[in-house]
Amino acid sequence: MVKLISTLGTTPGGVIETYLNLIRGNYEAEDPHPVKIDHIYVIRTDDEAVNFAWSLIKAISPCCESVKVELVDIPLNIKDIYSREDFVTFKQKISSVINDGDYVDITGGRKAMSAAAAISAMTKGKAHVVTSIIPQSEYSRISNLISKFRGMERELSEAGRGNCEPAAKSNLNFCELLSKDCRTVVLT
Amino acid sequence: MVKLISTLGTTPGGVIETYLNLIRGNYEAEDPHPVKIDHIYVIRTDDEAVNFAWSLIKAISPCCESVKVELVDIPLNIKDIYSREDFVTFKQKISSVINDGDYVDITGGRKAMSAAAAISAMTKGKAHVVTSIIPQSEYSRISNLISKFRGMERELSEAGRGNCEPAAKSNLNFCELLSKDCRTVVLT
Numbered sequence: 001m002v003k004l005i006s007t008l009g010t011t012p013g014g015v016i017e018t019y020l021n022l023i024r025g026n027y028e029a030e031d032p033h034p035v036k037i038d039h040i041y042v043i044r045t046d047d048e049a050v051n052f053a054w055s056l057i058k059a060i061s062p063c064c065e066s067v068k069v070e071l072v073d074i075p076l077n078i079k080d081i082y083s084r085e086d087f088v089t090f091k092q093k094i095s096s097v098i099n100d101g102d103y104v105d106i107t108g109g110r111k112a113m114s115a116a117a118a119i120s121a122m123t124k125g126k127a128h129v130v131t132s133i134i135p136q137s138e139y140s141r142i143s144n145l146i147s148k149f150r151g152m153e154r155e156l157s158e159a160g161r162g163n164c165e166p167a168a169k170s171n172l173n174f175c176e177l178l179s180k181d182c183r184t185v186v187l188t
Numbered sequence: 189m190v191k192l193i194s195t196l197g198t199t200p201g202g203v204i205e206t207y208l209n210l211i212r213g214n215y216e217a218e219d220p221h222p223v224k225i226d227h228i229y230v231i232r233t234d235d236e237a238v239n240f241a242w243s244l245i246k247a248i249s250p251c252c253e254s255v256k257v258e259l260v261d262i263p264l265n266i267k268d269i270y271s272r273e274d275f276v277t278f279k280q281k282i283s284s285v286i287n288d289g290d291y292v293d294i295t296g297g298r299k300a301m302s303a304a305a306a307i308s309a310m311t312k313g314k315a316h317v318v319t320s321i322i323p324q325s326e327y328s329r330i331s332n333l334i335s336k337f338r339g340m341e342r343e344l345s346e347a348g349r350g351n352c353e354p355a356a357k358s359n360l361n362f363c364e365l366l367s368k369d370c371r372t373v374v375l376t
Binding site: 122 | 216217270271272275294295299300302303304305306307310311317319321371373374375376
């Protein structure tokens with residue numbers, strides 16, 4: 001059993017899609033096969049929009065796609081990757097959780113985060129680097145949709161605890177935050 | 189003497205700013221010092237918007253900041269990084285030009301390009317990974333400005349050959365495509 005370790009930006013950004021594609025063997029690689037994943041680690045900065053994206057991921061799992069594994073939150077005490085110090089903090093943290101065979105998803109977050117994640121995957125354990133690609137139109141649709149979920153903190157909080165009723169009553173459909181047109185590529 | 193090797197996306201995206209900050213020693217690193225750079229390699233996909241960004245970079249050099257080193261174009265025969273095969277093509281190409289001590293700038297282009305560049309810098313030669321950060325407002329300003337240069341192919345072509353007069357007559361100021369508020373960070 002291996003982990004999926006995803007960097008997170010301001011949109012839920014492929015974390016769940018990458019997970020589903022990996023466990024279904026629905027991805028590009030030399031030898032694609034269903035991957036047994038037991039945890040999803042989400043590593044992220046402490047930014048308001050990123051925190052909101054995290055609350056959406058927590059809600060998608062019980063209220064749309066049933067993700068049977070534990071979601072592990074790894075928030076860092078930095079707002080963004082602005083400096084070399086931020087980069088080192090981020091790289092040290094992600095390196096500390098990567099083991100051999102893990103899948104490191106570089107889809108979300110800043111480019112410096114993607115680079116830190118990819119470098120760590122190559123140097124700390126023989127981990128895979130993976131990314132998911134959605135069409136620009138889907139990215140725009142989902143970015144716009146996120147604003148619909150703003151001001152729905154109570155519904156989101158309940159959904160994050162597995163109670164999807166308040167969100168359903170407010171006509172919030174978490175499945176719309178996922179792209180059906182998502183391609184996952186295992187890069188290394 | 190070392191090279192700066194930059195990935196390019198749809199905006200001129202920091203290539204010249206990174207170069208200027210490196211040669212001036214104006215960057216974050218363990219031991220910042222003026223770097224002697226003899227070539228700038230720009231590696232890029234064959235996309236219309238990326239080709240246009242490249243024509244802007246070629247014009248900035250003679251018509252704004254005087255870049256004393258040779259700009260080397262490395263266009264790839266792929267439109268974008270959509271597949272594993274595209275990633276491998278990109279990674280092989282960038283790996284083939286990296287030598288010890290070079291600076292690999294991951295600022296422009298797709299995240300998968302940044303990851304390929306960072307991994308190549310770490311595995312092929314002891315090269316540095318560098319990125320430049322500009323405020324979001326500056327990014328938006330420059331993205332909007334690029335449209336002003338559309339339809340000015342003749343002026344751009346002349347500027348790329350060092351003749352800045354036609355562009356000046358059309359009130360095109362290439363310096364506006366650079367950000368004065370650009371921070372460069374040497375990540376590794």
